[in-house]
Amino acid sequence: MKTTEKTTARAEGTVPVAAPPEPAPALAAAEANAAAETKGTSGPTSEVEPAIRVTGLRKVYGEVQAVKGIDLTIAPGEVVALLGPNGAGKSTTIDMVLGLSHPTSGEISIFGRAPYLAVREGLVSAVLQEGSLIDDISVRETLEMISSLYKKPLPLDEVLRRANIEDIVDRRGTKLSGGQRQRARFACALIGNPQLLVLDEPTSAMDVGSRRKFWESMRKFTDTGRTVVFATHYLDEAEEFADRVVLMRGGEIAADGTVAKIRALTAGRVLRASVPDANEKDLRKLPGVTAVTLRLGRVELHCEDSDKSLRALLTTYPDAYDIEITASGLEEAFLSLTATDGDDSEVQEDAA
Numbered sequence: 001m002k003t004t005e006k007t008t009a010r011a012e013g014t015v016p017v018a019a020p021p022e023p024a025p026a027l028a029a030a031e032a033n034a035a036a037e038t039k040g041t042s043g044p045t046s047e048v049e050p051a052i053r054v055t056g057l058r059k060v061y062g063e064v065q066a067v068k069g070i071d072l073t074i075a076p077g078e079v080v081a082l083l084g085p086n087g088a089g090k091s092t093t094i095d096m097v098l099g100l101s102h103p104t105s106g107e108i109s110i111f112g113r114a115p116y117l118a119v120r121e122g123l124v125s126a127v128l129q130e131g132s133l134i135d136d137i138s139v140r141e142t143l144e145m146i147s148s149l150y151k152k153p154l155p156l157d158e159v160l161r162r163a164n165i166e167d168i169v170d171r172r173g174t175k176l177s178g179g180q181r182q183r184a185r186f187a188c189a190l191i192g193n194p195q196l197l198v199l200d201e202p203t204s205a206m207d208v209g210s211r212r213k214f215w216e217s218m219r220k221f222t223d224t225g226r227t228v229v230f231a232t233h234y235l236d237e238a239e240e241f242a243d244r245v246v247l248m249r250g251g252e253i254a255a256d257g258t259v260a261k262i263r264a265l266t267a268g269r270v271l272r273a274s275v276p277d278a279n280e281k282d283l284r285k286l287p288g289v290t291a292v293t294l295r296l297g298r299v300e301l302h303c304e305d306s307d308k309s310l311r312a313l314l315t316t317y318p319d320a321y322d323i324e325i326t327a328s329g330l331e332e333a334f335l336s337l338t339a340t341d342g343d344d345s346e347v348q349e350d351a352a
């Protein structure tokens with residue numbers, strides 16, 4: 001059950017840009033910093049402070065421990081995917097990092113500042129799961145309105161190009177498809193020229209073509225050395241776009257590293273074969289097999305020693321055919337690292 005706190009926070013986050021109420025000197029500092037980074041020197045902010053530092057972060061909703069005391073440091077320039085099954089705590093973490101909800105306990109700093117200051121200074125922008133555009137005005141008008149809130153916004157043409165929305169800029173919010181709407185919201189987040197962009201399942205409403213376009217735009221953004229943190233359910237997105245994967249499970253960080261490192265945590269192979277008269281119980285007993293899936297005579301064996309398993313399979317089932325062995329992918333790693341025997345998010349102690 002979602003409480004009012006979260007609903008309110010998400011509603012506030014629907015204009016996915018920071019709107020500094022007054023001149024923002026730190027924005028200029030951040031831009032100078034970005035310029036210095038482009039020239040190969042470090043500005044004062046990136047040299048000293050991580051883009052995100054989270055220490056002992058915890059969030060309790062009544063009986064549910066949504067986030068259980070996580071530590072996480074993300075350096076400027078990193079592109080980090082936050083992966084995890086439903087209810088893992090990704091959105092709760094993102095909301096706290098953006099200052100949209102308060103931690104039960106723990107510390108968060110964004111470029112050395114409290115989240116609300118980083119947002120106010122235009123250092124961070126977000127595209128959240130929920131949120132909309134203003135329906136009755138065009139995308140261009142929306143962007144111009146948001147742009148007027150910033151002291152040094154990016155030029156509109158540049159925003160349109162970077163967000164791949166030149167073709168839809170004169171359409172009203174109501175006339176956009178899910179994917180176009182999401183790209184327009186991404187454009188809103190770009191206007192303030194943020195150092196850090198946080199995206200909560202940005203492509204969930206998109207078809208394959210829109211997802212490709214969206215990530216093309218994102219590449220242009222990350223190529224400028226900005227930091228991006230995105231939550232996703234699409235493993236291929238994490239694999240293709242992230243330098244680093246943070247895998248969450250039950251409110252904790254289950255694994256953290258490069259895609260290659262996460263994969264290596266579940267080193268092994270997958271053996272697939274068509275096996276007439278296969279019996280799941282017998283397949284489980286084969287040496288070197290750690291998990292079995294059997295569907296319509298097609299067997300999938302997760303193996304720690306695939307050579308041994310293959311020999312045993314052919315001894316038990318000499319008629320097996322169509323055999324293939326592949327290295328474990330991110331999907332296998334994900335399933336194995338996030339597997340849980342049940343819901344372990346209940347509070348074990350008194351909620352703080």
Ligand SMILES: Nc1ncnc2c1ncn2[C@@H]1O[C@H](COP(=O)(O)OP(=O)(O)OP(=O)(O)O)[C@@H](O)[C@H]1O
Pocket residue numbers: 001002003004005006007061064065066084085086087088089090091092093345
């Ligand atoms: N406002 C709330 N009130 C009560 N429980 C909440 C609230 N928000 C989240 N939760 C619970 O906290 C846990 C973590 O939820 P969260 O939305 O952070 O997960 P998630 O990893 O983002 O999941 P998804 O991939 O489905 O978006 C879940 O058990 C969820 O039901």
